[in-house]
């Protein structure tokens with residue numbers, strides 16, 4: 056069942072389209088990630104869901120209820136959501152417990168029920184002992200969890216999280232990410248999680264929506280996003296993919312023959328005959344020994360850096376005037392200018408608009 | 411909803427009365443010709459005299475303000491000296507002391523029974539006219555009264571100049587004198603002109619100084635002319651005086667317009683760098699400190715001492731000596747007179763009411779304008795500044811014009827009641843409360859409010875639970891500023907008071923007018939003391955306020 060539905064939604068700011076005709080559906084109970092570079096409109100989408108912004112065009116529905124569009128607009132007070140802001144937005148003049156309790160007023164709950172809910176929510180995020188403290192007496196990770204507890208306490212169907220990990224250090228980020236996964240599984244609430252970090256998005260999400268310049272580029276499970284990017288932008292953004300200009304010579308079913316630097320290769324993907332992109336990740340190529348048989352790509356090392364236990368070489372391939380860069384992992388440091396031969400183990404083909 | 415309510419409120423209290431007054435001034439008058447009133451008023455001799463007097467004294471007093479304010483600002487912000495806060499507080503004390511009390515203090519200081527000139531043997535002979543009852547006296551006093559405006563403008567621009575400008579000049583081989591004269595002064599010139607324009611606008615609208623010095627000295631100015639006409643002929647002449655009001659607004663408007671032009675034309679300076687570090691004055695430090703304290707004492711402390719002396723003297727005109735000191739003046743004025751007690755109560759109630767109302771409206775407007783970013787609220791906040799910008803006399807006239815007839819629906823006129831004073835105070839001083847609250851809320855994370863919305867809290871609950879606690883220190887500071895200013899207010903009260911609703915400002919003025927200067931001095935000392943205690947209270951609050959709320963702490 057669809058929990059959030061966007062139908063052709065646009066949002067303009069003076070001189071800027073922040074969200075451009077976006078449509079998608081978020082099924083009930085999913086962990087949904089919105090991924091994209093800075094300024095691509097992720098926060099705006101979240102604020103549209105929350106009702107903090109009004110769309111200029113299109114329709115938004117939450118549950119089965121239309122909340123925006125056709126001159127209708129339901130304000131954030133009446134959408135019954137939870138949200139965790141990047142700044143956490145904890146009220147500094149209230150204790151942790153009072154922060155969590157705030158949303159419980161006016162819901163016909165008794166005092167005891169409210170106290171219970173606050174305790175449960177703080178338990179769920181592991182902060183039961185900190186109820187009497189003020190936000191400024193907490194660490195960044197604890198503040199983050201209070202912000203989450205505040206939303207969990209009202210038991211919303213949907214919780215929106217805007218880059219909740221951005222202000223934490225790398226180690227805490229991993230811990231909190233795991234926490235989010237646990238809490239999501241336990242609370243069975245739909246999570247809409249905004250991030251510009253693909254690892255965060257890929258780690259937990261059932262579905263990832265990749266945005267660029269206000270447009271939805273691709274909506275897919277993480278594995279598919281990685282192995283079958285729908286556009287050059289997604290290919291570059293996810294998994295540090297490199298794109299090489301190539302010619303598609305034949306395409307049938309899921310495999311395609313392309314020509315690159317006067318050599319023909321067989322790779323996955325479908326594209327019409329004509330200009331195409333070959334998308335290569337470091338794991339799609341390997342350094343080939345001199346003697347071995349098979350199709351090879353000739354190139355020259357232009358950069359080398361040590362990363363995650365391997366040397367990552369950046370290799371320039373292709374004929375003069377139509378060169379491109381490819382990354383390849385190597386056990387040895389590369390010498391700049393050294394000639395190398397690469398073998399393809401994978402790859403993905405995309406259509407390219409002729410320029 | 412709330413925004414519509416506040417907008418209507420501000421419209422009724424501010425925009426409508428002023429608009430009506432100007433419409434009245436542009437009316438036809440007796441001749442029936444269009445703009446008849448204006449041409450009739452312009453042709454009168456009294457108007458011509460008052461107009462030129464106002465122009466002349468205001469211009470000259472601006473010169474005094476600049477000559478005092480500029481060197482003080484340069485010395486206090488550029489040279490490393492101790493006790494800067496105390497020094498600044500004294501320099502700014504004319505802001506806390508209303509002009510009629512300032513005038514009274516100087517009258518006592520320069521008069522024939524002056525306790526201080528007497529000690530020095532310099533007092534004028536008994537019976538001789540006080541030298542301050544003259545054009546020169548008015549110029550000097552308005553100059554001192556508005557000096558803080560120049561001081562504040564120059565200081566603000568100096569302290570925000572980046573240190574690298576000075577370092578660059580140093581590296582270029584310039585000495586301290588050349589840095590100040592060649593680099594810093596030219597860069598603060600626009601601020602100085604802006605401050606001077608403010609001082610001019612304030613002088614044009616000043617009532618206390620010309621009322622206490624100009625009326626006995628037979629030197630009419632526009633504000634006192636309006637007052638005397640209304641006092642003499644009653645509200646029937648309101649059409650005529652509306653023209654005078656329009657001229658006042660035009661004069662102040664030209665000055666403020668000039669300020670706007672200067673500020674927008676001045677070269678932009680990148681003020682993001684490390685702020686200016688005060689210079690070490692070396693062997694000149696001692697002499698500079700001595701001169702500074704002497705000047706500041708003479709301007710701010712000595713006149714008040716003379717005022718205290720007058721309040722302690724046994725009878726008007728008696729030289730003060732240790733054996734004649736008496737508290738009788740205080741006793742008979744503050745305890746003995748029922749009218750004075752009533753005035754105290756009235757002023758406390760009216761200014762407290764205005765302070766609370768203004769702070770409440772300010773929180774509402776600032777929340778809707780800066781946190782919720784509603785256009786209407788921002789417009790309303792802008793219009794709410796108008797009654798503070800126009801001279802107080804003009805606002806009072808507008809109130810008489812609009813609120814003299816019985817109000818629609820209830821059929822009662824609020825003219826002659828405390829209500830009209832309360833409303834006038836609220837609208838006149840609302841701007842003082844909006845300022846700090848707006849600064850405080852502008853730096854508030856809007857997500858704090860949005861989170862409340864998401865959790866289902868309505869506007870009212872969010873304001874009470876989330877915004878008010880966070881804006882409280884700034885709102886309190888705004889309220890206290892309003893209270894301090896309204897408590898001693900004379901300009902508006904002088905035209906709107908009625909018997910039974912006397913205020914302290916009016917009492918001081920009429921006691922002095924009746925020749926009872928001992929009582930006037932005693933009452934002034936008491937009310938200034940009260941305000942100073944309040945100022946110290948806000949100062950305690952200082953650390954919890956947004957920077958820049960308290961002018962004497964920077």
Ligand SMILES: Nc1ncnc2c1ncn2[C@@H]1O[C@H](COP(=O)(O)OP(=O)(O)OP(=O)(O)O)[C@@H](O)[C@H]1O
Nearest residue numbers: 068069071073092093094095096097098099100251
């Ligand atoms: N209130 C606003 N007024 C004008 N432009 C805005 C406003 N809010 C956002 N924008 C613009 O809309 C675009 C999308 O903004 P948005 O905040 O949604 O980006 P984002 O993807 O969340 O970026 P980031 O990762 O940096 O948070 C940006 O180019 C931004 O400059």
Ligand SMILES: [Mg+2]
Nearest residue numbers: 097098099217
């Ligand atoms: Mg964002």
